[in-house]
Amino acid sequence: MTSGDAPTAVIVGSGLAGLTCALELAGAGWRTIVVTAGRAGRDGATHRVHALTPWILLTAPWVKGDSPQRLLADLEMRGDGMRRPGLAEAFVENARDAARELIELLDLAPVAKEPVTLPGDELPRGMRCLPRNRHLLLAPLLRRCAALEVEVRERTLLSGLCLDGERVAGVTLCPRGGGAPQRLLADAVVLACGGSGAVFPVTTAPRWCRGSGLAAAAWAGALLHHPGLTQALPVTATPPLYFPTSAALVAGRVRVAGDLLPAGRDLEATTLAVARAQRAGAGAFLEVEETRPELWAMRRLLGSSPSLATGGRVALTVAQHHGIGGVAIDAWGRTSVAGLYACGEAAGGVQGRRRTMGTGLLEAAIFARRAARAATGDRRRLRARACELRESSAPSPLEPERLERRLDELLGPLVVERPPAAAAAAVRELEAWPVHDRAARESDEKAVLAAIRRQAALLILRGSAAPEVG
Numbered sequence: 001m002t003s004g005d006a007p008t009a010v011i012v013g014s015g016l017a018g019l020t021c022a023l024e025l026a027g028a029g030w031r032t033i034v035v036t037a038g039r040a041g042r043d044g045a046t047h048r049v050h051a052l053t054p055w056i057l058l059t060a061p062w063v064k065g066d067s068p069q070r071l072l073a074d075l076e077m078r079g080d081g082m083r084r085p086g087l088a089e090a091f092v093e094n095a096r097d098a099a100r101e102l103i104e105l106l107d108l109a110p111v112a113k114e115p116v117t118l119p120g121d122e123l124p125r126g127m128r129c130l131p132r133n134r135h136l137l138l139a140p141l142l143r144r145c146a147a148l149e150v151e152v153r154e155r156t157l158l159s160g161l162c163l164d165g166e167r168v169a170g171v172t173l174c175p176r177g178g179g180a181p182q183r184l185l186a187d188a189v190v191l192a193c194g195g196s197g198a199v200f201p202v203t204t205a206p207r208w209c210r211g212s213g214l215a216a217a218a219w220a221g222a223l224l225h226h227p228g229l230t231q232a233l234p235v236t237a238t239p240p241l242y243f244p245t246s247a248a249l250v251a252g253r254v255r256v257a258g259d260l261l262p263a264g265r266d267l268e269a270t271t272l273a274v275a276r277a278q279r280a281g282a283g284a285f286l287e288v289e290e291t292r293p294e295l296w297a298m299r300r301l302l303g304s305s306p307s308l309a310t311g312g313r314v315a316l317t318v319a320q321h322h323g324i325g326g327v328a329i330d331a332w333g334r335t336s337v338a339g340l341y342a343c344g345e346a347a348g349g350v351q352g353r354r355r356t357m358g359t360g361l362l363e364a365a366i367f368a369r370r371a372a373r374a375a376t377g378d379r380r381r382l383r384a385r386a387c388e389l390r391e392s393s394a395p396s397p398l399e400p401e402r403l404e405r406r407l408d409e410l411l412g413p414l415v416v417e418r419p420p421a422a423a424a425a426a427v428r429e430l431e432a433w434p435v436h437d438r439a440a441r442e443s444d445e446k447a448v449l450a451a452i453r454r455q456a457a458l459l460i461l462r463g464s465a466a467p468e469v470g
């Protein structure tokens with residue numbers, strides 16, 4: 001129950017990051033409003049985790065001999081200098097406790113007693129779990145949020161930010177399916193709006209996860225962390241784009257353009273080979289051998305969906321999976337602009353060039369909680385709100401449906417590799433796309449969605465584009 005003068009937080013997104021942050025803020029006495037594009041708890045990547053993979057993976061230093069320092073050393077090595085200082089440190093210190101809490105909070109049951117060693121790791125760190133009763137993954141969190149009177153606005157899109165001088169002071173919203181645009185003032189706005197997978201036409205992420213965090217940071221003038229840093233993965237070519245596990249893709253027999261990929265390759269090499277084969281118009285297949293334990297999960301899937309495999313082989317494609325870059329945050333989820341916070345996949349900087357699998361949920365849980373605590377601490381230092389607020393949003397494109405189709409065409413070949421000339425050509429075309437001379441029409445759902453995707457695509461591609469010549 002909040003008191004009349006309780007501070008207000010608007011949290012964008014109802015995945016694990018959004019709901020965790022909401023719980024923490026509501027528990028601290030904030031009036032907490034969660035705005036979400038679809039149905040709460042069902043419209044983010046979090047909801048897809050055990051729908052498109054055989055299990056939920058939680059990577060932490062579980063076993064004797066492992067430690068936060070050893071995990072940090074691995075993240076550093078994979079990060080290749082592209083991490084933000086302090087973030088991975090906060091992650092490794094909290095990973096094991098956060099994983100235990102998550103298992104309890106979401107009522108997960110480990111698939112096996114011991115963690116497995118993931119490809120590329122020397123120590124067993126991957127705890128595989130499933131919801132104990134095959135329940136909706138976020139159902140327990142939704143119940144807790146309801147008990148704390150968190151207000152949830154479903155089918156509502158973030159369409160812009162309200163700025164008070166340099167500070168973020170609220171959001172503008174577009175109710176889907178019509179209805180007047182809304183403005184909500186807030187003491188803290190938290191971007192928990194997931195990654196940028198759906199900027200690309202083939203993705204494991206839901207369509208709402210189209211880089212709203214990147215776009216919103218741009219509206220506020222907040223710093224970004226390597227927005228072009230993304231992770232793609234080989235998945236089954238037949239929807240729903242099932243991820244056959246890293247183990248199957250690395251150790252299983254993958255045939256690309258007729259040739260078997262060499263043993264000892266890593267997931268990145270497999271992804272690249274599948275992407276190049278696809279661009280050359282050749283096929284890529286995972287061959288399902290009876291004897292290989294790493295394919296057991298795949299075989300279980302084939303049993304339930306025989307149309308995936310023909311003649312013992314499963315056609316593969318590449319899908320955009322995870323935004324590694326994102327809104328730049330400090331170790332407490334603060335962006336570079338006062339009043340604006342980011343956590344979960346919307347934020348970037350915990351990992352660098354190469355991402356460690358099984359860390360997305362823990363990042364969401366750890367940094368959502370830290371962002372809530374930072375907002376509570378910062379609130380004491382906030383000055384009174386000015387009278388004049390201005391709104392900032394993405395330019396509203398003409399012909400949003402045609403723009404969506406064109407984005408599919410432009411970004412389809414750039415899922416994995418982004419040759420500078422192709423990226424530059426796409427940037428030029430997207431920059432030149434005609435827009436209304438007024439701000440995004442907040443009452444038009446299609447225009448808001450296309451505007452966000454165009455802006456996020458530009459932010460992702462600009463880093464890869466060749467410098468303009470002449």
Ligand SMILES: Cc1cc2nc3c(=O)[nH]c(=O)nc-3n(C[C@H](O)[C@H](O)[C@H](O)COP(=O)(O)OP(=O)(O)OC[C@H]3O[C@@H](n4cnc5c(N)ncnc54)[C@H](O)[C@@H]3O)c2cc1C
Nearest residue numbers: 013014015016017044045046057158193194344345360361
């Ligand atoms: C198939 C798959 C398997 C995975 N497996 C694992 C795993 O085993 N272990 C692991 O740790 N991680 C895994 N991940 C990664 C992990 O799921 C994500 O990193 C994590 O769930 C991100 O949580 P989030 O709350 O930040 O974002 P999400 O869960 O994606 O939530 C984003 C929310 O923002 C909303 N939103 C977006 N834009 C707007 C807007 N403009 N207006 C209003 N709402 C908006 C969405 O509707 C959604 O509610 C997997 C991901 C996928 C897709």
